[in-house]
Amino acid sequence: MDLQEAATGERRPETLGEGIFGRILELIYSTELAPGMVVNESVLATRFGVSRGPVREAIRRLQGIQLVSREPFLRARVVSLSAQAILELFQMREALEGYACRLAAQRMSEAEIDALIADLEAAHSGRQPEGARFDFHERVVRASGNSRIIDSLCGDLYHLLRIYRRISGAVPERKELAFTEHWQILRAIKMRDGALAESLMRSHVERAGRHVLAQVPETPSIAAAEAEKRAS
Amino acid sequence: MDLQEAATGERRPETLGEGIFGRILELIYSTELAPGMVVNESVLATRFGVSRGPVREAIRRLQGIQLVSREPFLRARVVSLSAQAILELFQMREALEGYACRLAAQRMSEAEIDALIADLEAAHSGRQPEGARFDFHERVVRASGNSRIIDSLCGDLYHLLRIYRRISGAVPERKELAFTEHWQILRAIKMRDGALAESLMRSHVERAGRHVLAQVPETPSIAAAEAEKRAS
DNA sequence: CCCTTCAAAACTGTTGACACATTTTTGAGC
DNA sequence: GCTCAAAAATGTGTCAACAGTTTTGAAGGG
Numbered sequence: 001m002d003l004q005e006a007a008t009g010e011r012r013p014e015t016l017g018e019g020i021f022g023r024i025l026e027l028i029y030s031t032e033l034a035p036g037m038v039v040n041e042s043v044l045a046t047r048f049g050v051s052r053g054p055v056r057e058a059i060r061r062l063q064g065i066q067l068v069s070r071e072p073f074l075r076a077r078v079v080s081l082s083a084q085a086i087l088e089l090f091q092m093r094e095a096l097e098g099y100a101c102r103l104a105a106q107r108m109s110e111a112e113i114d115a116l117i118a119d120l121e122a123a124h125s126g127r128q129p130e131g132a133r134f135d136f137h138e139r140v141v142r143a144s145g146n147s148r149i150i151d152s153l154c155g156d157l158y159h160l161l162r163i164y165r166r167i168s169g170a171v172p173e174r175k176e177l178a179f180t181e182h183w184q185i186l187r188a189i190k191m192r193d194g195a196l197a198e199s200l201m202r203s204h205v206e207r208a209g210r211h212v213l214a215q216v217p218e219t220p221s222i223a224a225a226e227a228e229k230r231a232s
Numbered sequence: 233m234d235l236q237e238a239a240t241g242e243r244r245p246e247t248l249g250e251g252i253f254g255r256i257l258e259l260i261y262s263t264e265l266a267p268g269m270v271v272n273e274s275v276l277a278t279r280f281g282v283s284r285g286p287v288r289e290a291i292r293r294l295q296g297i298q299l300v301s302r303e304p305f306l307r308a309r310v311v312s313l314s315a316q317a318i319l320e321l322f323q324m325r326e327a328l329e330g331y332a333c334r335l336a337a338q339r340m341s342e343a344e345i346d347a348l349i350a351d352l353e354a355a356h357s358g359r360q361p362e363g364a365r366f367d368f369h370e371r372v373v374r375a376s377g378n379s380r381i382i383d384s385l386c387g388d389l390y391h392l393l394r395i396y397r398r399i400s401g402a403v404p405e406r407k408e409l410a411f412t413e414h415w416q417i418l419r420a421i422k423m424r425d426g427a428l429a430e431s432l433m434r435s436h437v438e439r440a441g442r443h444v445l446a447q448v449p450e451t452p453s454i455a456a457a458e459a460e461k462r463a464s
Numbered sequence: 465c466c467c468t469t470c471a472a473a474a475c476t477g478t479t480g481a482c483a484c485a486t487t488t489t490t491g492a493g494c
Numbered sequence: 495g496c497t498c499a500a501a502a503a504t505g506t507g508t509c510a511a512c513a514g515t516t517t518t519g520a521a522g523g524g
Binding site: 053 | 476477478479480484487
Binding site: 273304306 | 476
């Protein structure tokens with residue numbers, strides 16, 4: 001019985017606005033709503049078969065987490081990050097994830113650390129659990145225990161990163177380097193060296209930022225503008 | 233009620249929702265809406281002489297910056313921070329302001345640094361410019377040049393801090409210590425020692441956090457609960 | 465006296481219509 | 495053909511009413 005309930009999903013009646021929020025998010029992830037394109041309330045409302053109210057609320061929420069930019073009477077647009085904005089995004093990640101790493105080194109139990117090491121090596125050798133993809137950064141951030149930092153990194157910033165991670169694509173050689181760096185960070189955590197763990201995490205994030213920046217050099221929204229023209 | 237006409241002396245094409253947002257913020261600051269109290273859409277709508285729509289939007293925005301907590305069909309309440317939440321808030325400040333301080337040490341010009349030193353000493357000796365109150369932390373954060381960090385610290389977190397700063401009150405002896413610490417931070421910035429500046433800022437914020445925590449030990453919403461009862 | 469049950473009240477979520485701002489198109493004048 | 499102002503078109507902001515959910519409070523049993 002409990003299994004059925006858990007499988008079917010949530011007991012709590014999700015409001016329409018919540019659902020619309022998720023569906024617009026999917027549109028943005030799938031680049032059907034690419035960076036720079038306008039987000040029209042009425043169009044989305046008719047598309048989803050609801051009134052403008054819930055759509056409006058969802059867009060406001062997207063605006064709140066910085067995924068769409070909007071001014072009072074102007075049309076909302078999917079945010080298209082400049083190189084400068086991407087740099088700033090990764091700087092904020094450096095500050096927050098670095099500090100989270102330091103906290104994790106203080107607060108994680110030996111068992112938690114060992115479990116994380118095991119999962120990291122399992123994911124690297126290809127035999128990751130079929131259920132969910134392994135996300136090293138999210139695991140460390142959650143281990144920090146600071147729910148405000150967790151929400152900020154796994155909420156607002158995570159969505160933006162996801163957009164530009166998809167654009168930059170997954171490069172194999174980078175993946176190998178990332179594994180090494182992740183492993184070093186975990187070693188510092190196991191040694192309870194918070195300062196070292198923080199420093200390593202900062203370097204790691206900074207390198208990742210440079211990598212993304214190199215792949216998205218300029219004029220990130222030419223394709224988006226053309227797609228918009230074509231849609232009209 | 234016919235009192236809202238006189239108050240609207242603005243020419244700005246500001247939307248109603250924006251204005252309502254500010255007015256609710258004022259109510260929260262003035263503790264008329266104290267932490268833990270419910271925020272009723274209809275009551276505020278009739279009070280401000282507008283429909284529920286703009287009020288709803290303003291409350292959603294307040295929810296976005298974590299000033300009110302709300303679940304789907306439940307009443308919204310002004311957030312009342314637990315000791316744990318306050319600790320986490322100051323930890324996030326440590327991470328972000330520390331990093332901002334490091335950036336400031338790299339990017340500020342000599343002239344900017346000297347101006348900030350002058351303003352700091354002017355404010356301390358009592359002859360601050362009549363216009364705006366001197367805010368050392370905001371000045372340093374803005375000098376970092378990272379608009380994302382600036383928005384996060386001067387936007388979301390600033391409101392929460394302001395609520396609990398008012399509750400804890402201004403203690404003179406703390407003020408003197410703060411000046412000394414601010415001065416040391418600026419010295420590190422002038423020496424272009426980003427690591428030292430960051431470390432000093434972290435210690436400073438951590439001390440401030442402990443101070444606030446000592447003044448708001450437990451059950452932060454007893455007065456609020458009573459005020460709510462009285463209002464009904 | 466306390467607990468449970470159930471219906472009314474209160475509140476939030478949603479809708480469609482209307483008002484206002486912005487953008488685009490039209491057309492007259494040069 | 496070009497410039498600029500007025501009007502249509504598009505889109506957002508606001509409103510009042512309706513629908514669904516939670517809370518309240520009183521009646522009824524243990």
